[in-house]
Amino acid sequence: MGDRLRRLREARGAVLGLSLVLLLAACGGTSTSSGGPAQSQPPTASMKPPTSIGAGEGQLNLIAWEGYTEKDWVTPFQQQTGCQVNAKYAGSSDEMVTLMANGGGGQYDMVSASGDADLRLIYGGDVKPVNVDLVPDWKNFGSQFKAPSFNTINGIHYGVSLQWGPNVLLYSKAQFPTAPTSWKALYDSKYKGQVTVPNNPIQIADAALYLMKTQSSLGITDPYELNQSQFDAAVNLLKQQRPLIKKYWDLASQEISLFTNHDVVIGAAWPYQTNTLQGANVPVADTIPSEGATGWADTWMLGTKAPHPNCAYLWYKWISTPHVQAQQAIFFGETPVNTKACSEMDTLQAGSCAQYHADAPASYFNTIKFWKTPLADCGNGKSDCMPYSKWQTAWTSITG
Amino acid sequence: MTVGALARGRKGGRVGRIQALLWRRPWMRAALLLGPGLAWFVVIYLASLVLLLITAFWQINPFTTAIERVWNLDNFRTLVTDGTYRLIIVRTIGLAAAVTVTDAVLAFPFAYYMARVASRRVQTALFAAVLLPLWASYLARVYAWILILNHDGVLNWSLLLVHLPPANLGYTNWAMWIVFSYIWLPFMIIPTYAALERIPQSYLEAAADLGARQGRATWDVILPLALPGIVAGSIFTFSLTLGDYVTPLLVGGAGSSFIGNVVYSNVGIAHNIPFAAALAIVPVAVMALYLLGARRLGAFEAM
Amino acid sequence: MEARWTRVALRVWAVGILLFLFIPIGLVIVYAFNVSTIQSWPIPGVTLRWFGQTWQDPEVRRALLLSVEAGLMATAVALVLGSMAAFAIHRFQFFGREVISFALVLPLALPGIITGMSLNSFFAFNQVTFSLWTIVIGHATFCIVIVYNNVLARLRRTSSSLMEAAMDLGASGWQTFRDVTFPLISTALVAGALLAFALSFDEVIVTTFTAGAQNTLPLWIFGAIRLGQRLPEVNVVVFVVILITIVPVVIASRLTGGGAAGRVEAVAAAEEV
Numbered sequence: 012m013g014d015r016l017r018r019l020r021e022a023r024g025a026v027l028g029l030s031l032v033l034l035l036a037a038c039g040g041t042s043t044s045s046g047g048p049a050q051s052q053p054p055t056a057s058m059k060p061p062t063s064i065g066a067g068e069g070q071l072n073l074i075a076w077e078g079y080t081e082k083d084w085v086t087p088f089q090q091q092t093g094c095q096v097n098a099k100y101a102g103s104s105d106e107m108v109t110l111m112a113n114g115g116g117g118q119y120d121m122v123s124a125s126g127d128a129d130l131r132l133i134y135g136g137d138v139k140p141v142n143v144d145l146v147p148d149w150k151n152f153g154s155q156f157k158a159p160s161f162n163t164i165n166g167i168h169y170g171v172s173l174q175w176g177p178n179v180l181l182y183s184k185a186q187f188p189t190a191p192t193s194w195k196a197l198y199d200s201k202y203k204g205q206v207t208v209p210n211n212p213i214q215i216a217d218a219a220l221y222l223m224k225t226q227s228s229l230g231i232t233d234p235y236e237l238n239q240s241q242f243d244a245a246v247n248l249l250k251q252q253r254p255l256i257k258k259y260w261d262l263a264s265q266e267i268s269l270f271t272n273h274d275v276v277i278g279a280a281w282p283y284q285t286n287t288l289q290g291a292n293v294p295v296a297d298t299i300p301s302e303g304a305t306g307w308a309d310t311w312m313l314g315t316k317a318p319h320p321n322c323a324y325l326w327y328k329w330i331s332t333p334h335v336q337a338q339q340a341i342f343f344g345e346t347p348v349n350t351k352a353c354s355e356m357d358t359l360q361a362g363s364c365a366q367y368h369a370d371a372p373a374s375y376f377n378t379i380k381f382w383k384t385p386l387a388d389c390g391n392g393k394s395d396c397m398p399y400s401k402w403q404t405a406w407t408s409i410t411g
Numbered sequence: 412m413t414v415g416a417l418a419r420g421r422k423g424g425r426v427g428r429i430q431a432l433l434w435r436r437p438w439m440r441a442a443l444l445l446g447p448g449l450a451w452f453v454v455i456y457l458a459s460l461v462l463l464l465i466t467a468f469w470q471i472n473p474f475t476t477a478i479e480r481v482w483n484l485d486n487f488r489t490l491v492t493d494g495t496y497r498l499i500i501v502r503t504i505g506l507a508a509a510v511t512v513t514d515a516v517l518a519f520p521f522a523y524y525m526a527r528v529a530s531r532r533v534q535t536a537l538f539a540a541v542l543l544p545l546w547a548s549y550l551a552r553v554y555a556w557i558l559i560l561n562h563d564g565v566l567n568w569s570l571l572l573v574h575l576p577p578a579n580l581g582y583t584n585w586a587m588w589i590v591f592s593y594i595w596l597p598f599m600i601i602p603t604y605a606a607l608e609r610i611p612q613s614y615l616e617a618a619a620d621l622g623a624r625q626g627r628a629t630w631d632v633i634l635p636l637a638l639p640g641i642v643a644g645s646i647f648t649f650s651l652t653l654g655d656y657v658t659p660l661l662v663g664g665a666g667s668s669f670i671g672n673v674v675y676s677n678v679g680i681a682h683n684i685p686f687a688a689a690l691a692i693v694p695v696a697v698m699a700l701y702l703l704g705a706r707r708l709g710a711f712e713a714m
Numbered sequence: 715m716e717a718r719w720t721r722v723a724l725r726v727w728a729v730g731i732l733l734f735l736f737i738p739i740g741l742v743i744v745y746a747f748n749v750s751t752i753q754s755w756p757i758p759g760v761t762l763r764w765f766g767q768t769w770q771d772p773e774v775r776r777a778l779l780l781s782v783e784a785g786l787m788a789t790a791v792a793l794v795l796g797s798m799a800a801f802a803i804h805r806f807q808f809f810g811r812e813v814i815s816f817a818l819v820l821p822l823a824l825p826g827i828i829t830g831m832s833l834n835s836f837f838a839f840n841q842v843t844f845s846l847w848t849i850v851i852g853h854a855t856f857c858i859v860i861v862y863n864n865v866l867a868r869l870r871r872t873s874s875s876l877m878e879a880a881m882d883l884g885a886s887g888w889q890t891f892r893d894v895t896f897p898l899i900s901t902a903l904v905a906g907a908l909l910a911f912a913l914s915f916d917e918v919i920v921t922t923f924t925a926g927a928q929n930t931l932p933l934w935i936f937g938a939i940r941l942g943q944r945l946p947e948v949n950v951v952v953f954v955v956i957l958i959t960i961v962p963v964v965i966a967s968r969l970t971g972g973g974a975a976g977r978v979e980a981v982a983a984a985e986e987v
Contacts, residue, residue, distance in 0.1 A: 072927055077941075099927055100941070102680075108476065109682040117843050118927045135475035204579075256665035258582045261940065268942035271752065272562045274581060384474075400473035403681050408495035411668045437806055445802035445814070448795035448858060452817055456855050459832035466835055521731045524724040537728070539967070544735050546963040548916050550935045551952040555738035557939065558745060563754035565741065593734065600731075625717060654825020657918060661939060671827045678831050678923065688835070691828055698825075 054136035055315050056167055061324070064145055068319040071326055073098045074110050074122040076309070077263040078283040078343045084335045092329075094322035102261040103211040104128035104382065105403070111137040117316035120323045123173060125307040126161045127213055127382040127399075133162075133169045138312040140167050145324050148331035148349055155373060156348035161383065162310040170312035171327050174336070176345030176367070177304035177379050178217065179297040181280035181288075183270065190298040194221045196277050198248065203255045207269050207278035210259035212399070212406035213382055216305050217279060218245040218252075220380055224302040234305065234380050236389045242397045242405070249409045259410050263287075270295055282344025282367075306379035340367050467688035476682035486689035496673070500693055503670045506584065507652035510591040511645045514599040517592070518644065519637070522600050526607035538604075545597040553661050556590045557581070560662065582664030590662050591652045598647035606640020607633070639709040646705055653694045670694055739956065746953035753945050768950040777934040783846060784930060785914040788853035792910045795854075796861030797903060803862075804869040819863070821856040829855065830923035837924065844926025852924035853917060857910035864906035868899050901969040908962035908969075916959050931955060 071094045073080060080098035089095055099119070101107045104127045111122050116137055124132055132138045143149045149157065149171060156172035163169065182191060186202075194217070197206055208214055219234035222244055231241050257275045260266040266284050269275045271293055285297040311330060313323055329335055336347035337355035346368050347356075353364040364370050389396040397405075467487070469480050490496050525537045544552065559565045560581040567577040580586045610633060618628040656671030663669075670693055677687035749759035768774055803815050821829050833852050842848060876898070880890040918932040925933055931951065938948045 097927070105682070106680045109678075109680055112476065112682060113838065113844075113926070131475060135477060253665055258664045261660075264941035264943045272581075272754070274562045386474075398473060403683075404489075404493075407668075407673065408493070410665065411495040411499050411673070438808060441802045441806035441808055444798045444805075448799035448802075448818070448862075449814060451795055451854075451858070455833070455836070455851060456821060456829075457817065459836035460828075462836055462839060463828070463832040517731060517734075520724055520727045524728045528721055528724055529728075537732075540732060541735070542967070543960060543963075544739060546912060546916075546959050547739055548932070548952065548955045548959055550916075550918060550932055550939070551742055551956050552738060554935070554939055554948065554952055555742045558741060558753055558755070559738060561753075563752075565755040568755045593738065596731075596735065625720065650823075650825060654827050655919075656827060657936065671825070674827055674831060675922075678834060684831075684835050684838075687831060691831060694825055695828060 053133045053164055053167075053169070055133075055139040055169075056165070058139045058315070060140045060142035061145070061320065062142065064324040064328075065321045067092045067094045067322045067325055069093055069095060069322070070319050071096050071121070071322040072119045072319070073326075074101050074107055074119050076100065076123055076125075078281075078287075079123050079309075079339065081339070081342055083342065084329075084338050088326065088329045092322065092325045094319070094325060096326075100262060103209070104131075104213065105211070108132055108135065108137070111135075111314060116314055117318060119314050120317040120319050121314065121326065122312050123309050124170070124312050125309050125382050127384045129161045129170070129310060129312070130384050132312055133164060137315055138169050139315045139317075141170055141313050141327070143168050143171060146171055146327045146331050148328070148333070148336075148351075151333070151351045152331075152348045153350050153373075155376060156308075159308070161308065161381075162312070170310035171331060172348040173309040173311055173330065174340060174343065174345045174347055175306060175308035175376070175379075175381070176282060176343070177299055177306040179280055179282055179285065179304065180300055181266070181270070181278050181285055181295060181297045183273075183276040184294040184296055186276040190296065191277070191300065192298075193300045194302050195225075196300075197279060198252050198255070200255060202277055204257055205274075205276045206252070206255045207257055207260050207266055207275045208252070209279060210261045210410060212402040213305075214279070215242070215245050215249065215402055215405065216380065216382070216385075218248045220305055221302050222248065233390070235383050235385045236391070236396045237385070238389070238393075238395050239397065242401070246405045246409060253409060283342075286342065286344050304379055306381050308381050337363075340369065346371075463688045463691065466685050467692060469685040471683050471685060478684060486686045489686070490689060490693070496690070499668050499673055500670060502584075502668075503653060503694075504697060506588060506591065506669075507649045509588055510595065510652045511599075511648045513588070513592040514596050514648045515603075515641050515645065517596060518599040518603050519641065522603035522607050522637075522640075523633075525600075525604050527610075538601075541597045541600050549594065550657070552594055553590055553658055556586070556593065557662060560586050560589070582662065582667075584663065584667055586662040586664075587659055587667055590658050591648075591655070594658070595648040595651050598651065599641070599644035602640045602643040602647075603637060604640070606637045606643070610636045642705050642708045646702065649701060650694075650698050653697060742949065742952050742956070746949040748946065748949060751946055753949075764946040764950045768947045771947060773929070774931075774934065774947065774951060777929045777931045780846065780849075780928055781915055781931040784849045784853055785911045787846075787850045788857045788914045789907050789910045791850065791854040792857035792861045793903060793907055796858040796906065796910075797865045797899070799858070800862045800865035800869060804866055819859050822859045826917075826919035830920040833920070834923035844924065844928065846928070848924045848926070849921060849928070849930065852920045853914040856917075856920070857914055860910045860913060861903070861906035864902045864909070865899055868902035872898050905966040905969040908966040912959045912962045912966075916955070 073096060075098050077100045080096060085096045085098075099110065101110060101122075104125050107122050107124055107128050108131050111119060111132055112135060122128075122132070122138070124138075143157075152172060156175075158166070158168065159172060162172065180191060180194060180196065182196070186205075187196075196202070197208065198221075208217075215237075216234040219231055219237055219241065222229055222241075223231035223234060226244070229241050229244055231237065237245065258265070258269060260269065260278070263281060263284050266275075266278055266280055267287055269278070270284070270288055271291065280297060282297060285295060288295045311327060313320070317323055330339070331349060333347075333349050333351040333355045336349040336352035337359055339345075340347045340352060341356060341360050341363050344367060347353075353369040356364040356367065356369055368375055385397060385399045385402055387396055387398045388394045466478070468482050468484070469478055470483060470485060471478055490500075525534055529537060557564075562577070562579060562581060564581070566580065570577055580589070614632055614636070615628055618632045623631065654671055656669055656675045659667045659669045659672050660675075663672075670690060674687045674691050677683045677690070745753060745757065746764065747760040747762065748757040748764075749761040750757065799814075799818060803811060830852070833848075833855075836842075837844065837848055877890050877894050880894045881887075885893065916932060917930075918936055921930050921933055922936075929937065932955075935948060935951055935955070938944050938951075
């Protein structure tokens, strides 16, 4: 899998020009890679992380989910470290992977990647090992977040866990005096033209989760590991949903505007949208329906060519502290990985620790179906599952 | 004529000699003048286009999205066989055509008024009035329509005022149709006006002398003569709609994807540049065909 | 000649089209003074406070600065390369002249997304990191065409006998250029530069693919409209951008005598070949 990096290195010496383009085209490349992870070491595994943090470089370029770089905790960070934070919001894990890889990397320092992006970034050589000893709060993380399989390969950490949480069903209280109890509301023709869901192939998993609980004959056990017939059923459900959709939202803020302007009454969302809308006095609420929820477990990852590594490590330290973990958890409506954040949360907003499950046992964590990259390898010995590229193609056919 | 240059060349030292040399060999001067601009185009622009064409025959690693230089036709096969892309291509071309027809219908009477009815002063003022919106930020004009068409916007408010039900056009293909027609309208008006202005008054008088009524004169004399202008305008409205992705993204809803959106999301989100490249060839091919057709209708003489 | 009612109908139609063209623009201008953060109609009141807030916004300032920098540099590149190419095409007959004059206008004739994504993959292929320069390259590619067209059009209208006369009177090539040719084409150069700048300042499609992590003003607007969270600032920026793009164009059209159809003319020239 290292041949991408090798090719990059070859290309680096290249001179601009048509002759080069034609030459390379004529020579052609013959490299093929298997397209799966796991067999080998990631391309950056041998890069040695620093053993101490130097002086900040004055800048820090982040790719983040909306709500992850709020001024409440970014401003004090900038004041303390002199690192000016420049954040770019990405709408999906796919976009994060692309932004990190685009132009050969080197634009962004860090990315707040979710579980379905992590392995792609790691095996794409876009992120590099991190020295967790430089992050004092790492030892206070919940045990399942210190070296989770989604960001740690063969004992090498490719990032530091951040927060996690469930995707929710967001609804307008005017239309729903009582909370809907099932994801069925998103597929109900009663709300034709008033529904919004994320414009993200991973949304197929939400349909699969709904089918897993409502059509047991399909035999779905994991919404990310779908064989052809299970996959087709989920895609069909979403195709039926298409006429009901007002707009597929690319960014959380779009969904917020749609609700604010009364263009939609129900949608799939993050708790962040609920908090923001409620903060603006829009009568909405959210719920986790009886079928359960998909969710995310995010990791700040460090770009292979990060131009400001010291500021990045300072950010790692900062974002892992109990207070900042608590601030972000309450602002976004998610759960911190630092176990010491619970009391901070209750100080900031009484009852918020329990509300956002920061004190919940590990069993709660296991009820959420976290985003991960769908692979052909089903994980049960079979390899007839639909890989992510099929998900992307299918998603285009649903939304197109 | 060369005496002056030669005279300077004799006494003017190195500079003069170079000047003289350049003067004697015009191709050198041409090369010097054209060289930098041409180099820019060949090295950057044409090389990029060629690279794009080549990339269309490559593929990506589905897991890491790295480009693999394996020659194949899979991207094109997908384009042809997958119903989704056919639908998107048809939608894009269809809407581009609808916008073109709409603009032609809107523009013709206006251009006619400008060219043949309005006084010279009004004509100049109208010309400027049509051009100004063209330069008033594209995004600003799209954004204006978001404000108009959204649920709580001007349109629904106005409808309510006259006791009509709200239209709720925001985030629909209708919205795209309106916005595109709006944005590209000046591109249709200008060439149509130019064509109409060129029709000699005597033709119409001749038609009238021969007993043609006004409607007939318009139909039989003016329209055929204005047609090249309308076709010329249609080149803009059609090609600009064909290649757009910003308007569908901002005012389109579910099922509003254009070729440009799929290209954009394949570059910016899925990172499947080979497929995006293959798809990008579609509008270029469509435009090439369109231009061939337009040439036959005499659109190029009209410009 | 037209019947009276036809003239009336045509006039009504013309007024209707003008309203269609200008109401949306007028509306955006009104919204810039909207007191509310929610963009619904009618606006509840007027205020000037968003102007101050927008001016204070460091993101907007940075984007504005980047846009101005990129616009100026792209215009400079375009002035030099575009007018040189126009001279060459005008003065000399050589093999491939038609092909070259066609190639030069391709960037305006092809959909922007083609130019954008080919430059994007070109930069990626050559491991060029996105910077101000990649934006300038993208913009200059089409700005050159604008200057080229303006200068070429002026040269075609200018009789070459003036320059020949100067030469006959003993002026050197440089003197002829400085004292005769340049004054003749100077307004075309200024107009071309203004149009090129206006086009660069408003460009979004190509820029999306060549800016990387940076925001030009149109990219900021695009992002902010999509986010929908800072619409009061969007209103103000959009209002200002309309002014900034229209003013140069009005000046340019004065200089060239109605030549502000730059975009139309440039693309028309592309297809003439």
